[in-house]
Amino acid sequence: MPPIPKGGTVAVTGAAGFIGGWVVRRLLDKGYRVRACLRDSGDPVRTGFLEVMPGYASGRLTLHAANLDNAGCFDDIFKGCHGVAHVSHVSDYNDQDYVKMVCDHIIESVSASESVSRVIVTSSLAAVVSERNLPEMVQRPVIYEDRYPDENNPRVSGYSIAKVLAQRAFSDAAEKHGGWDAITCCPADNVGPIQSAHQKNGGPWQHLIELMLLGECNPGVHGGRPWHTVDVRDTAECQIGLLESVQVENGQRYLAYSADRANLEDICTSIDRLLPELGYATPDLSEDLDDEARQRREEVVATFWGTDLRNDRIRAVVPIRFRPLDESVRDCVESMLTVANIKPVQRPGFSHRG
Numbered sequence: 001m002p003p004i005p006k007g008g009t010v011a012v013t014g015a016a017g018f019i020g021g022w023v024v025r026r027l028l029d030k031g032y033r034v035r036a037c038l039r040d041s042g043d044p045v046r047t048g049f050l051e052v053m054p055g056y057a058s059g060r061l062t063l064h065a066a067n068l069d070n071a072g073c074f075d076d077i078f079k080g081c082h083g084v085a086h087v088s089h090v091s092d093y094n095d096q097d098y099v100k101m102v103c104d105h106i107i108e109s110v111s112a113s114e115s116v117s118r119v120i121v122t123s124s125l126a127a128v129v130s131e132r133n134l135p136e137m138v139q140r141p142v143i144y145e146d147r148y149p150d151e152n153n154p155r156v157s158g159y160s161i162a163k164v165l166a167q168r169a170f171s172d173a174a175e176k177h178g179g180w181d182a183i184t185c186c187p188a189d190n191v192g193p194i195q196s197a198h199q200k201n202g203g204p205w206q207h208l209i210e211l212m213l214l215g216e217c218n219p220g221v222h223g224g225r226p227w228h229t230v231d232v233r234d235t236a237e238c239q240i241g242l243l244e245s246v247q248v249e250n251g252q253r254y255l256a257y258s259a260d261r262a263n264l265e266d267i268c269t270s271i272d273r274l275l276p277e278l279g280y281a282t283p284d285l286s287e288d289l290d291d292e293a294r295q296r297r298e299e300v301v302a303t304f305w306g307t308d309l310r311n312d313r314i315r316a317v318v319p320i321r322f323r324p325l326d327e328s329v330r331d332c333v334e335s336m337l338t339v340a341n342i343k344p345v346q347r348p349g350f351s352h353r354g
Contacts, residue, residue, distance in 0.1 A: 014088030074109035094158035127163035184253035192333035241318030279350025
């Protein structure tokens, strides 16, 4: 199918979220008309940041209530749209029947629209490789889009399986319909600035930076594995680039990954380096582990640092220059202070200005 026309109309599901909010903003910046879909378009806590975006006052950005658990909720919204950026989370990733039902609701509305030519399905690095299968990463350390988690391994999370299921549901439906295509974007660990205070709780990575600022961060979270990072703004750019690209085909998927990775401890200690004026009191991140736990942690860290996660494919079809991790961390911290009014732990002699 052809790419969407420049300046066309795009519906964004999950528009109040961390990623979805940036997809909305960048689409507006590029001149598109945007239909922002939220479960509750009347909740000022979640919609306030959208209502002050350029485009809202003029009507180029419109807000739409749509509970994706309900069949037909997108029928009227998708009519006249050229593209859909499906970013929204579902309520339960462990219930595969429920995940399939939600996918079907969106698919049916896309097919009924008679105008949508491309859907970008937001997936995850977890749909490429499972962090719970260390032996596979040792045996096959190069990680790229052709990889899938072992669906027969009971240790693989329901989240990973659900993301794979969604990709297949959309691409199979698009192939059967023949009038639109589905491309999957698999972001790595999203880091970067929030646009609304509620977004600090909406995902693991920005919430972990919040905890760092509060002096409460646990270095053992996620088993001690390093963060494989991408700036949330670059994830949005990847999604828009895939909507626009003439080089992509139905069923393909692309990793959104900056090629920057770091241990949690290094990200925490970088805050004072990046913002010395803040006077951040970097917490003690040492752990009291017994020999068995320490050996296990070292095995996890060594396995992940021994992998080679590739972003060749996204860079071949989308003209993107990924932001460095330092920029993402700095901007995330400053947004936590200004948008969410987080009061960080500080060394003596410094005080929070908020």
